[in-house]
Amino acid sequence: MLENYKTIYAGGEGEITEKKSRFIATVRLVEKEEDALAFIEEMKKKYWDARHNCYAYSIGEHREFTRCSDDGEPSGTAGRPMLDVILGEDIYNVAVVVTRYFGGVLLGTGGLVRAYSGAVQAGLGASKVIEKHHGISLALTADYTAIGKLQYIAGENQLPILDTEYTDRVIMHLLVPNDQAGRIEKTITEATSGRVKMEKEKELYFADVDGEIIVFDH
The missing domain is CATH 3.30.230.30 (Impact, N-terminal domain)
Structure with a gap:
């Protein structure tokens, strides 16, 4: 890709x-x-x-x-x-x-x-010409005490939160540029003392269109 x-x-x-x-x-x-x-x-x-x-x-x-x-x-x-x-x-x-x-x-x-x-x-x-960037959807499963740290990390690194599921635990779906995935995973692990389960869900592309992040399958 x-x-x-x-x-x-x-x-x-x-x-x-x-x-x-x-x-x-x-x-x-x-x-x-x-x-x-x-x-x-x-x-x-x-x-x-x-x-x-x-x-x-x-x-x-x-x-x-x-x-x-x-x-x-x-x-x-x-x-x-x-x-x-x-x-x-x-x-x-x-x-x-x-x-x-x-x-x-x-x-x-x-x-x-x-x-x-x-x-x-x-x-x-x-025409409207855009630049698509290769990224991944990263599912973060954590307890409620970690949600603030995860939101802070997302905001600090300008990572869009695609969705958040609230059950007995929180599952946050984070959009991460592919070339930053390793660094972000390390940051999350260190900030939460390894208490967050991380799972790469799928590869995708995203682009900034007039200030809004749009996600594409390819």
Whole structure:
């Protein structure tokens, strides 16, 4: 698993104009290649009257599915520059379609590269890009006398409490960044004299979205 990676939380749409040609970039989160292909077809239907619907996408932890298309533009002037922006921004699981309405003026090879690259940057700028971090859900089982210390440790280390169960004992489910797990477990053991049972429940990803911690399965 990647320790952290950038991806799309909410796709957006950006537009630029170059010598009367309109370039509309639509950005979408895609987690399977089928999703990317369906999205491309959706955009081609939406913009059926456009001269070109060029695309680029990169999917998978190791970028297993990375493709691009010039869709009739001169070779290397659209899809590859679009993909270069995605890879340059180091964004995973993203697809971008740039729709061009021809304005009657030829842009030349360099002009097309700049226009398609600029459109993708505008699309990403209109999207919400987040960084997901690899973490674990840590279940802490303790008696009621330890709850204050556990809450203090969570607050001191800015660790979100996912849930707390109150029965004859307390079970606190703590979100811990993977690279801090060893240190946090040691801190809890020392602070409670080893009286807290700790169990790693599952691996997950989390991200700060507008000041709120959101948890993801992957």
